Amino acid sequence: MARINEHFRKLQAGYLFPEIGRRVRQFTDANPDAKVIRLGIGDVTLPLAPAIVEALREASAEMGTEDGFHGYGPENGYEFLVEAIREHDFASRGVAIEADEIFVSDGSKQDSGNIQEIFGVDCRFAVTDPVYPVYVDTNVMAGRTGAADDDGRYEGVTYLPATAENGFMPGPPDARVDIAYLCSPNNPTGAVASRENLAAWVAWARANDAVLIFDAAYDAFIQDPSLPRSIYEIDGARECAIEMRSFSKRAGFTGVRCAYTVIPREVTGSTVSGERVPLRDLWSRRHATKFNSVPYIIQRGAAAVFSPEGQKQTREQVAYYMANAELLRSGLGAAGFTCHGGEHAPYVWVRTPEELTSWDCFDRLLEGAHVVCTPGSGFGASGEGYFRISAFNSRENVEEAISRVSRVFA
Numbered sequence: 001m002a003r004i005n006e007h008f009r010k011l012q013a014g015y016l017f018p019e020i021g022r023r024v025r026q027f028t029d030a031n032p033d034a035k036v037i038r039l040g041i042g043d044v045t046l047p048l049a050p051a052i053v054e055a056l057r058e059a060s061a062e063m064g065t066e067d068g069f070h071g072y073g074p075e076n077g078y079e080f081l082v083e084a085i086r087e088h089d090f091a092s093r094g095v096a097i098e099a100d101e102i103f104v105s106d107g108s109k110q111d112s113g114n115i116q117e118i119f120g121v122d123c124r125f126a127v128t129d130p131v132y133p134v135y136v137d138t139n140v141m142a143g144r145t146g147a148a149d150d151d152g153r154y155e156g157v158t159y160l161p162a163t164a165e166n167g168f169m170p171g172p173p174d175a176r177v178d179i180a181y182l183c184s185p186n187n188p189t190g191a192v193a194s195r196e197n198l199a200a201w202v203a204w205a206r207a208n209d210a211v212l213i214f215d216a217a218y219d220a221f222i223q224d225p226s227l228p229r230s231i232y233e234i235d236g237a238r239e240c241a242i243e244m245r246s247f248s249k250r251a252g253f254t255g256v257r258c259a260y261t262v263i264p265r266e267v268t269g270s271t272v273s274g275e276r277v278p279l280r281d282l283w284s285r286r287h288a289t290k291f292n293s294v295p296y297i298i299q300r301g302a303a304a305v306f307s308p309e310g311q312k313q314t315r316e317q318v319a320y321y322m323a324n325a326e327l328l329r330s331g332l333g334a335a336g337f338t339c340h341g342g343e344h345a346p347y348v349w350v351r352t353p354e355e356l357t358s359w360d361c362f363d364r365l366l367e368g369a370h371v372v373c374t375p376g377s378g379f380g381a382s383g384e385g386y387f388r389i390s391a392f393n394s395r396e397n398v399e400e401a402i403s404r405v406s407r408v409f410a
């Protein structure tokens with residue numbers, strides 16, 4: 001008898017995006033002429049930058065030649081990409097990362113979901129609330145939690161409410177936890193961690209022998225150069241932090257697939273007998289066993305993000321989205337909404353008007369404005385009373401959405 005992994009049964013049934021899809025379909029079936037504007041799911045909308053397309057094309061042609069053919073690549077990524085990452089994402093900000101501390105992968109969703117495998121099943125973990133659901137659900141699957149309560153909170157997880165009072169950047173917990181997931185710039189709240197925020201987390205992790213898992217998928221959206229882009233800009237982070245970055249949002253790679261994880265060799269975990277083991281070695285072993293490297297063609301495309309033209313073109317794309325975010329903030333603000341985030345992230349986190357629940361507000365926006373947002377409560381109990389609106393769309397749609405939404409609650 002093939003018994004199933006019972007932990008999967010604890011997962012909450014109505015996952016957020018399928019439920020949004022169901023409600024939107026129901027609406028469009030009943031209103032086939034409505035021009036629905038989707039500012040819900042966090043996917044990019046601009047086409048790939050020309051420098052990237054050119055690199056993908058060239059690498060494809062190369063693969064069709066005897067000299068240029070590439071089979072299985074190095075497990076942790078081709079040197080040309082790893083070196084470009086070291087130079088542009090770290091050395092340029094004064095951070096030294098060794099080549100063998102970087103693991104190129106096909107996505108940060110996978111990496112942030114898989115990283116929990118290298119930890120003991122009895123490790124306790126903390127997440128902010130609201131949160132990117134992958135961190136929690138993968139730990140549920142692994143058996144690191146109990147059942148969910150009526151609010152969708154799993155027993156045994158330390159939730160750190162991200163609220164207007166703490167600037168949506170909660171500090172470390174008092175409770176004893178071994179692993180904490182952080183995401184800055186944040187999905188869904190659009191908040192960004194300051195140097196002081198991250199320094200407090202690093203100090204806590206070192207004092208408590210805990211590991212930080214820092215998801216920097218949106219680092220390219222940080223507008224203020226004095227804000228940290230990498231957690232390794234904070235002293236001591238090399239001893240306690242794992243960082244994840246993705247080409248998805250910064251360069252439109254959501255359908256191309258390339259990302260990487262950094263684990264400095266100083267980050268260690270403990271065996272039962274108290275021996276210290278570098279987490280880097282465990283991840284390396286896992287990566288080599290379960291992953292067979294990102295395609296050569298894709299890695300060439302990713303490396304083109306760092307070429308002078310690639311940098312210029314992808315910066316322009318980020319600037320385009322950030323101008324949308326600014327329009328959303330100012331436009332919805334002028335219409336009386338209380339808006340957070342959107343200054344260093346492509347998401348604006350908006351308080352629902354009239355004390356509506358997140359889902360009631362979602363329905364009002366869909367029916368009244370034909371605009372799709374993401375209900376804040378779908379990201380966690382503390383997201384109740386908020387909705388997330390995404391800057392990933394055309395300028396025209398964003399402007400139209402603002403004007404329609406403003407009329408609904410006028």
Ligand SMILES: *Cc1c(COP(=O)(O)O)cnc(C)c1O
Pocket residue numbers: 042106107108109110112132183187215217245246247248249253254258259
């Ligand atoms: C989009 C996103 C990612 C990136 O995922 P990929 O698998 O690299 O596309 C990672 N973390 C968060 C919080 C995200 O929103």
